[in-house]
Amino acid sequence: MTPASEPPARVGDLTTAQLEAGLAADGLAVRIGPFDCRIQASCAGLAGPLHHLYHDFPLLAGGRVLHAHVHVRDVRRWLPRPSRRIRFLVDGRAPHEDMPAGQALPVLEWGLNLVIALRFHCYLMLHAAVLERGGRALLLPAWPGHGKTTLCAALAHRGWRLLSDEFGLVRPGTRFMVPVPRPMPLKNESIEVIRHFAPDAVLGPVVPNTRKGDIAHVRPPADSVVRSAEPAPAAWLVFPRWIAGAPLTLEEMSKSEGFMQLATNAFNYELLGETAFDTVRELVSGSRCFRLVYSDLEQAVAALTRLADSDG
Amino acid sequence: MESTTPTSDRAGDSQHPAPRWRRIDPADLSWVSWDGAYAVYHRPAGKTHFVNAATALLVSEGSREPFDAAQACALLAAADGPATDPSFQQDVVATLMRLEELGLVDPA
DSSP states (O other), X not given: OOOTXXXXXXXXXSOHHHHXXXXXXXXXXXXXXTEEEEEEEESTTOHHHXXXXXXXXXXXXXXXXXXEEEEEEXXXXXXXXXXXXXXXXXXXXXXXXOEETTOHHHHHHHHHHHHHHHHOTTSEEEEEEEEEETTEEEEEEOOTTXXXXXXXXXXXXXXXXXXXXXXXXXXXXXXXXXXXXXXXXXXXXHHHHHHHHOTTOOBOOOEEEETTEEEEEEOOOHHHHHTTTOOEEEEEEEEEEEOTTOOOEEEEEOHHHHHHHHHHHBTTHHHXXXXXXXXXXXXXXXXXXXXXXXXXXXXXXXXXXXXXXXXX | OOOOOOOOSOSOBTTBOOOXXXXXXXXXXXXXXXXXXXXXEETTTTEEEEEEHHHHHHHHHSOSSOBOHHHHXXXXXXXXXXXXXXXXXXXXXXXXXHHHHHTSEEEO
C-alpha cells in the first residue's frame, strides 16, 4: 500500500471498495501499454475482477488527455419482458448491441479490443500474440481458434515476458513490437489446461455462456506490466496451430511465405498502404519464419524456448 | 491480394491487331523478394501483389516502348532459356492481360 499522503500508483493499491467507488463515480484513468484509458463502471460484479486482473496497472492522475473513455453499465428493459443487459460505451457511444447481464468483464475486454482495433492506426496491428525472451520478440500470428492465447499464456508463465496476447503492435517502418499487456481470455477447455500447466497463474472468475463459450482471464504477470514501456525487436514469426493429437512440428518456412501470411494477418494492412508493406518487409527481413503444429502444450513451449535460447 | 486469372477480352484474334503493352513507371512500384518469390506494392492502386520471378520480370523489365507477346516471350527466354511448352505464348498473353487489369502493365 502506498502512504496515505501519496495518490495510489497502481490499481492494486486501492481497496476493492475504493476501486468500485472510483469506477462508479468519474471512473479511473489507467495506463494499458501505450494507451491511457478512463474506465467507468456502473454495474454489479466488475470491481472485484478488475481489482484482481488489473492489479499491477498504473493509475493516472486526473487532468490529462486520454485515448478513450469507456463505460460499462447496467441497462434495464421492460419490453417485451423485464430483463437486465450490459451496455458498453466508448466516449459516450454504444458501438454494438447490449450484452447479457453477468458478462460485464468480457464485454469490457472485448470493448477495449474494439477501441484499439478501430483507433490506433499509428501502429501496424497484427492479430498476434507477442512475447519477449533475451531481448528479442516472438510473434505468434494466428486467427481465432488456433490456440494462440493458450500458448501465449503458457509461455508468459515459463520465462517469457508478455507483450500482448491479441494485438501485435508494430512501430511503422521498424520491427519493434510495442507492449500492450492485458488480461488474457481463455476459453472453455483452455481454462483447465492453463490451471494445470501453470498453477501459479492468477485467473479471474469463469464467466459462463458468453458468445465465445466459458471465459476466464489470466492476469498478466507483474513484470510484463511494469516493463510495458520496453519494446522489443521481432526475431521469430511463428504461425501456430493447435490440432488435437498432432505430433509437434516446428518447420521453418520461406520469408516470401512469411511475408504473405503476415500481410494477410495484419488488421490494418490496406489502410496503412505502403507503410504497412515496408513494415512487414522489415519484420520478415529481420526474423526467421516458422510454422508450428502441436497438441501438447509442454512440448510447444519447450520447442519455442529452445529456439530462442539457441538462436544466436 | 489479387489473383492472376484474366477476365479481359483484349487477347486479340485474326480480325483485331495483337495487343501490345508497355512497362509502367518503376517509381510506382516497391519490391521485395526472397527465394524467387516477389511481393510488389503498387503505389497508385495501394495494392500488394504476390508474383513469381517470370511475372516480376515482365513487370519490371518490360520495355517502356510498346511490346507484344512475342517480345515478352523473348524477354523471358533470355532470362530462363527457351520455353518448351507449346502453350507458353498463350500463357504469357493471359498473364499480361491480367497484369493490365491490375494496372501493373499499361496497354499500348
